[in-house]
Amino acid sequence: MSDTPHAYSDPTTIRRLYGRRQGHKLRQGQSALVETLLPEITVPETGPLDATTLFGDDRPIELEIGFGAGEHLAEQAAMRPDHGFIGCEPFLNGVVGALGHVEREGLANVRLHMGDALEVMERLPDASLARVYLLHPDPWPKARHAKRRFMNHGPMDAIAAKLRPGGEFRFGTDHPVYCRWGMMVMGARPDFRWTATRPSDFLVRPDDWPDSRYAAKARREGREVWYFRYVRV
Numbered sequence: 001m002s003d004t005p006h007a008y009s010d011p012t013t014i015r016r017l018y019g020r021r022q023g024h025k026l027r028q029g030q031s032a033l034v035e036t037l038l039p040e041i042t043v044p045e046t047g048p049l050d051a052t053t054l055f056g057d058d059r060p061i062e063l064e065i066g067f068g069a070g071e072h073l074a075e076q077a078a079m080r081p082d083h084g085f086i087g088c089e090p091f092l093n094g095v096v097g098a099l100g101h102v103e104r105e106g107l108a109n110v111r112l113h114m115g116d117a118l119e120v121m122e123r124l125p126d127a128s129l130a131r132v133y134l135l136h137p138d139p140w141p142k143a144r145h146a147k148r149r150f151m152n153h154g155p156m157d158a159i160a161a162k163l164r165p166g167g168e169f170r171f172g173t174d175h176p177v178y179c180r181w182g183m184m185v186m187g188a189r190p191d192f193r194w195t196a197t198r199p200s201d202f203l204v205r206p207d208d209w210p211d212s213r214y215a216a217k218a219r220r221e222g223r224e225v226w227y228f229r230y231v232r233v
Contacts, residue, residue: 026096033099034092041102043086043113049123054111055084060130063162064088065117065150066137068212070098075210076133077107083130085110088117118158127164136214139175151182153189160191163232170209171228174218179226192230202227 026034043049051059060083067073067087077085087110089095095114102110113120121129140148151171159169169192173179186192196202205211205227215225 030096033096033103037099037103041111043111043120050125050128051084055109059084061086061128062131063129064133067098068094068214070101072135072210072212073098074101074105074107077110078105081109083109086113086120088113088120090115118155121158121162124162126161129162129167130164131168131170132159132163133170135172135212136174139178141177149181151185153185156185156189160232165232167232169230172225174215174223174225186230191233193233195229195231
């Protein structure tokens with residue numbers, strides 16, 4: 001087995017995988033969270049990162065790529081207060097949603113980065129992450145846009161480098177194109193092992209996988225949701 005990047009990895013596929021940064025106008029209370037709470041828990045803009053820098057001690061770190069409104073991130077952080085959680089989301093409205101969870105639930109183990117998750121990962125030590133989450137990413141369903149999907153070998157090389165041996169990569173989607181694409185990409189990687197042994201392992205949400213508004217909406221609209229877990233080997 002080799003940990004070297006795939007020959008067909010393309011660095012241009014791992015940058016600028018999202019669009020506009022802000023949707024609806026923020027309410028007064030939301031603006032206040034951005035002004036007061038976000039500076040307290042934001043990931044430093046420069047310099048190396050590790051658990052001590054971010055959380056003050058040596059603890060396992062988990063990272064979520066594109067956390068939406070932050071409900072999954074917040075529930076994971078509440079379940080494991082002895083772990084540190086980094087959430088990366090380029091959209092301001094999503095960051096505001098996560099800030100609301102952090103404030104209401106008193107979560108001291110969450111740090112946020114409003115931007116590209118790869119900018120944070122490249123500053124972390126290799127083999128430093130216990131888990132990485134990629135849930136309901138933009139599917140970019142047209143074939144000509146496939147290189148914009150986060151599930152490509154460039155980003156996956158980065159995740160593989162930062163996950164510790166035995167660490168877990170979780171991928172969830174309700175889009176059939178992205179489901180097939182993700183399975184194809186991960187099936188080509190000897191550095192990850194798919195944990196599924198029967199259909200229920202990826203058709204039924206695990207108990208320690210909090211639901212999200214995206215998954216709930218998909219089920220309401222009659223779409224299936226798939227849950228994938230891969231272990232770094």
